[in-house]
């Protein structure tokens with residue numbers, strides 16, 4: 001059960017605590033069900049854009065983050081070239097191509113990332129779709145990340161046609177989050193109940 005969410009003018013820190021606390025309270029079985037739903041949505045092709053023959057940037061979930069390797073496999077089965085973030089010092093993220101679980105090793109912060117030479121941050125410009133890790137997202141497309149600014153610095157390189165989609169739990173689509181000028185808004189949320197169109201601007 002969630003505690004009451006903070007207010008938009010409380011700042012990002014209490015919102016991060018709220019989301020992390022909420023995720024921590026979700027039983028493992030429910031988390032697995034939600035991950036299965038997310039992978040099913042991808043496998044069913046119920047995304048806002050076609051991914052066959054296209055590049056999709058995604059991420060390997062860590063801890064209580066929504067998603068799974070099965071979701072990444074579903075993207076590959078749909079014919080996508082899947083790129084995963086390679087985390088360096090704070091700045092734009094580099095990328096590595098996902099070739100299956102055996103091609104991953106632990107990187108910075110213990111995050112699993114592809115072995116092999118990293119690709120430039122600008123590769124995100126090739127992407128039809130970016131699945132962005134998030135703690136919460138609001139109806140206007142403001143995304144709450146972990147607070148290191150990696151994705152805000154990365155998504156500036158996305159093309160105008162790239163679909164930006166924050167992956168969150170149903171309860172993490174909220175009316176209004178605190179926003180900073182540097183925040184890059186996303187047009188969609190991917191939740192276990194399906195894609196949710198947000199209205200940036």
Ligand SMILES: Nc1nc2c(c(=O)[nH]1)N(C=O)[C@@H](CNc1ccc(C(=O)N[C@@H](CCC(=O)O)C(=O)O)cc1)CN2
Nearest residue numbers: 059060061062065085087109111133145146148150151
């Ligand atoms: N799965 C996943 N991969 C991702 C992200 C993410 O949110 N989730 N990122 C999204 O940006 C980037 C990495 N950003 C991160 C930002 C902060 C911390 C973090 O845990 N910081 C701790 C210190 C942990 C430590 O020192 O070991 C902290 O700030 O307290 C981790 C990753 C790229 N890859």
Ligand SMILES: Nc1ncnc2c1ncn2[C@@H]1O[C@H](COP(=O)(O)OP(=O)(O)OP(=O)(O)O)[C@@H](O)[C@H]1O
Nearest residue numbers: 012144145146147148149150151152153180182183
């Ligand atoms: N485009 C940018 N250029 C320089 N600094 C930036 C940029 N975007 C964000 N930052 C810096 O990164 C820090 C974290 O920003 P913020 O709290 O918005 O991160 P976040 O969106 O939660 O994290 P992330 O993007 O890694 O998921 C802030 O100190 C901010 O000034």
